[in-house]
Amino acid sequence: MCVHSTQEDNTTRYHALDQMTDKLFHLWEDHNKNSSMLTLANGFLSDEEFHIIFLFIIYTLQLINNCAIIANSLSIAVFIKLGFSEPSNISLTALAICDFTLAVLLTWNNLCFWLTYHNIRLPFHSANVSLLTGGAQWAFLSTTVAWITAFISFERCLCILVPLKVRRLITPRGTFVAIFIIILLTFCPSFFIYVRYKFVWVFNPYRNVTILNTIPVNSEFAILFEKISFVICGVIQPLLAFSIVLICTALLVVQLRKISSWRLSVTSAKSKREQPEENPAARSSAAKARISQKEERLVRKVVAIATIFIVSYVPTCIFLLCYVVFDEFNQFGVYRRLFTVSGYIISLGQPISGSVNILIYYKMASKFRSVFRRLVRLDRLEKERHELE
Template identity: 85%
Template sequence: MYVHSTEEENTTRYPALEQMTDNPFHLWEDHSKDSSILTLASGILSEKQFYIIFLFLIFTSQVINNCAIIASSLSIAVFVKLGFSEPSNISLTTLAICDFTLAVLLTWNNLCFWLTYHNVPLPFHAVNVTFLTGGAQWVFLRSTIAWITAFISFERCLCILCPLKVRRLITPKGTFVAMLIIILLTFCPSFFLYMRYKFVWVFNPYLNITILNTLPVNSELAILFEKISFLLCGVIQPVLAFLIVLICTVVLVVQLKKISSWRLSVTSAKSLRIQPEENRAAGSSAAEARVSQKEERLVRMVVAIATIFILSYIPTCIMLLCYVVFDEFNLFGVYSRLFIVSGYIISLGQPISGSVNILIYYKMASKFRSVFRRLVRLDRLEQERHEL
């Protein structure tokens, strides 16, 4: 780290600081060498339009984040009470923890940007520092959530297609190891960014104080690590996970139709007047139907979770591909305003998913619903209301 106490020393060592005056949302590379590109970018989204849209998105995002934090916290508490004897509880708990962490990261970003806009002096540059302490981690955490959802969908597909073999392989211990591997391969590479960008103390002439900021490290190795980590964990991995979720969801929907048709045929046979010998066979079929109905509820829950994930993740895939194709479409490029606005719009998807998941669990999982009602004391409240 370097500490510079004067403006002259800062601008001599870091020429980009010459541009940092009274704009709290200044980005390092807003001033492109190509004036025609800069004019085009300004025409797409002016500074006034950017601030209006940005403030609205901050408010909307925070409302949704609060809902996601509350919903994820309740989900984690319920799954802990249910225990982890079922592999599905482990994967769903990990998913809830990731949803909670993502909502907290977005809350951190919103808080810093909101305080900066209202000219509250901060000891760091809001945009640049939060990029390394929240924004970039959001991208990688989305990849983690994508692969956890893919694992849940794939596991349920195998349980439907070949239940006897899968139940020997998918154990609580195996699921726990799988969750650790997913986190290591998808989220941990975000720390490679600290090779590309470093924290520095610089003098801000507007605030007349020394603040914490970030600057890019222009070594070839650091740039290579950044490109590889973002391409692999920010684009390839989430898009691949998205395709797996999409395929597994289609398979599960097809299997749901088959299960429903089979149960309908069993119910029709049971309603017929049959001989005593056949009655025992019908009773056995009814027992099998009850087991199938329990399995169907779990499959329907996974399909609902996967469907919400697919709908919320399609815009993310588009933005990630744009990030790779267009060099200036990033936080430090000419299209930084458009990048921030697009990122905030897309960032609403996962907190919405995290908020809605608890409703899916409550509606489709009887054990979850029972524990949840005891946890928030809904049963006691209903009983007291009836007594009155």
């Protein structure tokens, strides 16, 4: 641990224990106020601006995380009660489980950074350990959510474009397999980070204790492996999934407009004809219309989910592109503070999306709404309220 003097007599800056922390963080201790704060090295934001923004984002993010955990827990419970005979229920359940896990991982990261910020002494370096026990998993699981959303959008596109063949193409078993492959290719590579970094016990002379910390493995293979895995899993996969969701959502919106126009024209034509009695052909046409409307509601639900995902994921795409284009926009560069704040801001999009999805399910799916109301006993409460009145 190194001690550096600054221009101000009342401030002492301490470097953290390992090489990664030495590049990332500095501890500033204000003896006049008898308090310490964790900040990053000099960058785009000033000390005061960084501290204010950092704390505001941490508390805001945790509030949204709590909402996401509750909302996705309820969604998972409802989908389990609905069963998995429908392929859409399988994919939506997988999406809810991933959103729930993301919220839990973000909660762990927030707790670790909050502990580090307030310089709370623990038997491990909370900020660094969280990178290997939550940060990396969260980043890769975000890609999993993107690909599951892409799969759901693509599935609905097939239902619209090839409705006669989709039953054979999209089956419950096939959906399970597809979700498993998505998780295997997107989330499982997160454990490859242990090739580049490892846990070590480091002696802290200021506390006179040994604490758990992380250090980078500086072998050529580990560094090359990290660069390749980041390009593939951190840039190519998320941007490709985002592009698929964007294209499929556009196709679904166009098709929905066509269906609405066709239904309006058919309704207009029927209103001009007088049909005193409903013949079998008319009954068959009405049945088809009902089926079509059911499919349309499902498509609209998928479009709403995909639209929320697109809106929440656009900042992530911009963040990744800036990381690739600008050399100094990273955790070690000149704009390291801006990089950290931006990373936390874009992480708000995921729990917001996960929290809002349950509202879409409740609004657009009658079966989901019915089971949800029974689960939280809304019908019973309304019945008791009417009896009291």
